[in-house]
Amino acid sequence: MGRTEWAASARPGPRCLNARVDTLRIGIIGTGNIGTSHARSLHHEVSGAQIAWLYDADTARASQLADELGANVAPDVARLIASSDAVVIASPDALHAEQALMCLDAQRPTLCEKPLAPTVAQAQSVVDAEVDLGRRLISLGFMRRFDPGYVALKDSLTTIGDPLIVHNVHRNSYAPYGLTTSGTLTNSAIHEIDINRWLLDDDYATVQVVTGRSGPRTPEGEFDPILILLTTCRGVLVEVEAFVNATYGYEVRCEVVGSEGTVEMGDGAYLTRRSERAIGHDLPELWLGRFEDAYRRQLQAWVDATHRGRTSGATAWDGLLATLTANAAVASIGHGPHAIELPIRPALYAQP
Ligand SMILES: NC(=O)c1ccc[n+]([C@@H]2O[C@H](COP(=O)([O-])OP(=O)(O)OC[C@H]3O[C@@H](n4cnc5c(N)ncnc54)[C@H](O)[C@@H]3O)[C@@H](O)[C@H]2O)c1
Structure with a gap:
């Protein structure tokens, strides 16, 4: 055409x-x-x-x-x-x-x-x-809800007893849209806010951002890296390291610690290479390299659902809760844990 x-x-x-x-x-x-x-x-x-x-x-x-x-x-x-x-x-x-x-x-x-x-x-x-x-x-x-790594992680949660703590790492080579601490939360770490809620099938009760020493590429008054500490309504601790100017590559990891074991999604997405007396693998520069398959699966699921008159994956309600949590995290900077006030879920979003 x-x-x-x-x-x-x-x-x-x-x-x-x-x-x-x-x-x-x-x-x-x-x-x-x-x-x-x-x-x-x-x-x-x-x-x-x-x-x-x-x-x-x-x-x-x-x-x-x-x-x-x-x-x-x-x-x-x-x-x-x-x-x-x-x-x-x-x-x-x-x-x-x-x-x-x-x-x-x-x-x-x-x-x-x-x-x-x-x-x-x-x-x-x-x-x-x-x-x-x-x-x-x-x-x-x-x-990420369509990423084979996260899907396998969710499927395996039945094998480790009750989830107690989730450790997350989200590092970018560089800040694509300029670095602000609030942007790290509402644009980047919002992925962890959503995916942990989806993994645990649980809402958040509190959130707190902990700041420390920042890297040399961090503008005055902003923080990078940061730690985000969330508790869910069932009491699971969710901890996220968000580091948007990590420079060395793009990396996402997630480990769930349960009462009977742990399960981790991390380097397994890549081939491990041994050569020149070293062991390792390449890292992508950007999210596209890591989540290419997830984007494709998401698009196919959306097209298929649209043909059936349905939606797929996360809903506007999931988007609202993620934005609400990210903004509560922003409000917590320099203060203690911030309670998250959950709005009443409309009946339209009662079904997944
Ligand atoms: N799901 C993910 O993992 C993921 C990854 C990357 C980006 N994103 C999201 O996608 C969005 C775009 O990100 P990007 O990296 O492609 O940014 P980008 O800056 O590369 O692209 C944004 C585009 O929007 C255009 N634009 C500006 N004003 C517009 C307007 N009024 N109407 C239409 N287009 C307009 C710009 O010219 C630009 O081409 C952001 O919201 C970002 O959060 C999501």
Whole structure:
């Protein structure tokens, strides 16, 4: 399919969501790192979907990807949503809620990148809109729920008695969006906030951030690395080291300590090499190298679920709880443990 600029004649009319379609026409908002990765994966690796429309504030960036994939460039977000069967939001964090609300207004199934929003008020507005609609359309991009390592870890929890403590490590080579301590919590460590809640099937009761000496690339007044200490409602301790300027590579580890044993997800994702009197393995520079398979599985699950009129993976409710916990963590800096006040779960989110 050759690329077309927006014109009335080029605009495919929106299709009835209930009509049976074999190939979903996907629109992607934001064609930076992850938007480009999702677009290529949907185009080359995922069945049941095609990239129809792209939009980015940087039109040249969207056009380049559209040429590569034979897609079209939409003139704005509203018209991308109107012409697509389903939408992926891969724009910067602060825009997610506003664009998710537009997708809900147009009743388009949407895969929204994490976080649902950086602020609780924005995240709550998306949940409220979905509840008003009476129907779940938002799937949230907490792709670790699709990672074979985390899935195996969750499956193995039945073999170690009662989970008591979880140790997590999340290190980035560098801070991709600039380093602020609040950004580490609402953008990066929010992955651990979600995945531990999912692993343990438990909500959080308290959170506390502990700061210490920072690395040389940390701006004045910010902290890196930090420790995040959470307790769940059933009393499990969850500890997270978040280090966004670790420089040496991208690494994620998770060990669950139970009453009858421990289980750890870590270096097993890579091949171990022995050579030159040394033993080791390469580390990826970025998240894409570690979670490529999880992103692909997440996209396929979302496309399959959309064909069945369902959502997949994390919900807007999961997104709200993650944002709420991340913001409570920010509020705890320099203070003691912060109690997390859980809102009442709407019936819409009663089922997984
Ligand atoms: N799930 C994950 O593991 C994961 C990994 C990376 C990024 N993300 C999330 O994806 C989002 C994008 O991250 P990224 O690394 O691709 O960032 P990026 O900066 O590479 O890309 C963002 C793109 O959005 C575009 N943009 C800016 N304003 C826009 C607007 N009004 N409408 C549409 N597009 C606009 C920018 O021009 C840019 O191309 C972030 O929210 C980030 O948290 C998630």
